[in-house]
Amino acid sequence: MLLLQVAEMLKKLGLSPQISESEIIIEKKRDIDKFSKEIRFVEDVPMSKNSKWFGLSKNEVLDFIISSF
Amino acid sequence: MASKETILKLAALISTDGCLTGNPKRLKIRFTNKAESLHKIFVELIKEVTGDKVGIVTFMNKDEVKTTEINSNRLTRFFRWLMTKNKLLPVHILEKSDERTLREVLKLMFSCDGSPVFTLKFDKRKKNLEKGQKNKICFKK
Numbered sequence: 575m576l577l578l579q580v581a582e583m584l585k586k587l588g589l590s591p592q593i594s595e596s597e598i599i600i601e602k603k604r605d606i607d608k609f610s611k612e613i614r615f616v617e618d619v620p621m622s623k624n625s626k627w628f629g630l631s632k633n634e635v636l637d638f639i640i641s642s643f
Numbered sequence: 644m645a646s647k648e649t650i651l652k653l654a655a656l657i658s659t660d661g662c663l664t665g666n667p668k669r670l671k672i673r674f675t676n677k678a679e680s681l682h683k684i685f686v687e688l689i690k691e692v693t694g695d696k697v698g699i700v701t702f703m704n705k706d707e708v709k710t711t712e713i714n715s716n717r718l719t720r721f722f723r724w725l726m727t728k729n730k731l732l733p734v735h736i737l738e739k740s741d742e743r744t745l746r747e748v749l750k751l752m753f754s755c756d757g758s759p760v761f762t763l764k765f766d767k768r769k770k771n772l773e774k775g776q777k778n779k780i781c782f783k784k
Contacts, residue, residue: 576658576731576784577782583749587746596783597783599780599781600780601778609780613750618680619678620678632753636761636780639780
C-alpha cells in the first residue's frame with residue numbers, strides 16, 4: 575500500500591513509474607530527468623555499502639545516470 | 644502547532660525507516676538510518692512538532708547503524724492513529740498537499756536506506772558508463 579501511495583505521488587508530479595509487487599521503477603529517460611530536476615535526494619545521503627557505487631552520494635550517482643543518456 | 648507539511652514529512656520518514664514501538668507504558672518512535680543528514684532532519688521535524696519537549700536519544704546498534712529514539716507516549720500514539728497499523732501515510736493530508744510538499748516527501752522517502760537501488764551498467768574496460776543502457780531508480784519498501 576505504501577508503494578501505491580508513493581506511485582500516486584509520482585504520478586501527481588507528472589512521472590509515469592512502473593509498479594510491480596515489491597517495487598516502483600523509474601526508468602524512462604524523461605522520468606529520470608524530471609526526478610533529477612524536481613525531486614533528487616537529500617544531500618550527502620550515501621550509497622549503501624553493498625553497492626558498487628559505495629563511497630558516492632545518491633545524488634552523484636543520479637548525475638551519472640543523467641550523463642549516461 | 645506544527646504544519647501539516649511537517650507532520651507529513653515526519654510520517655514519510657517513520658513509514659520508510661522508522662517504527663512505532665515500546666510497551667504500553669513507554670512508547671517510542673525509532674528511526675534507523677545510515678545517513679547523518681537524515682537523522683538531523685528527523686530531529687528537526689520532531690522538535691517542530693513537539694516544541695523541543697521530548698527526550699531524544701541517539702545510539703549505534705550492533706551493525707553500527709545510527710538510531711534516533713524519541714521517548715514520547717503522546718507522539719507515538721498520535722502517529723499510530725494518524726498512519727494506521729499499516730504504516731500508511733496520512734491520506735487526508737497527502738491528498739490536500741501541494742506539489743512542493745509532495746516533492747519534499749518523495750525526496751525523503753527515496754533518500755532512506757534500501758531505496759533507491761540503482762542498476763547502472765558499467766563498462767570496466769572503458770571505466771565509464773555505457774551509453775543508453777537500462778538505468779533505473781527503484782523504490783523498494
